[in-house]
Amino acid sequence: xxxxxxxxxxxxxAPEYLHAPKSNDWLWTIGIVAVVGAVLAFWLKNPxxxxxxxxxxxxxxxxxxxxxxxxxxxxxxxxxxxxxKLIPFKKVKGFTIKDEYPNAKLLIEINTNFLPIQSIxxxxxxxxxxxxxxxxxxxxxxxxESQLIQFADKLGV
Numbered sequence: 001x002x003x004x005x006x007x008x009x010x011x012x013x014a015p016e017y018l019h020a021p022k023s024n025d026w027l028w029t030i031g032i033v034a035v036v037g038a039v040l041a042f043w044l045k046n047p048x049x050x051x052x053x054x055x056x057x058x059x060x061x062x063x064x065x066x067x068x069x070x071x072x073x074x075x076x077x078x079x080x081x082x083x084x085k086l087i088p089f090k091k092v093k094g095f096t097i098k099d100e101y102p103n104a105k106l107l108i109e110i111n112t113n114f115l116p117i118q119s120i121x122x123x124x125x126x127x128x129x130x131x132x133x134x135x136x137x138x139x140x141x142x143x144x145e146s147q148l149i150q151f152a153d154k155l156g157v
Contacts, residue, residue, distance in 0.1 A: 007133045009076045014121040015068040018103065022064050030057055073120060075133060080108065082120070092139030095134050100126045106130060107143040119145050 034057030041050035079088040
């Protein structure tokens with residue numbers, strides 16, 4: 001029989017993504033570039049690509065205008081809980097904490113095919129405590145976010 005490791009419960013909440021309000025100039029630029037790109041695509045007899053450009057710009061603008069919801073997180077002896085979804089520790093391959101001021105992140109690798117590395121924002125003051133507790137049950141791995149996500153973060157998208 002396997003002995004269960006008891007972890008101290010740690011709870012926090014964080015926005016679902018980093019929100020950087022954009023100016024009206026940014027919104028106008030995206031809109032104009034999208035319309036010009038769509039018109040060019042229609043002119044080159046590629047209407048499907050033109051529709052794709054317009055839909056992409058619309059979704060991008062909607063996500064930049066929308067304020068992110070706060071998500072509650074909890075680490076306990078059963079696993080990592082995000083809102084109401086529990087990820088048991090037996091499904092987690094490993095973790096890394098990127099303690100870069102001001103945005104510390106917990107990166108966990110989950111045994112799934114879709115989005116195997118999850119990036120979870122954590123408060124700077126809880127980074128060491130989370131690291132100590134998770135080391136009791138999960139191995140530490142050298143994980144990095146995908147280059148696409150890093151690039152999007154740098155652009156502020």
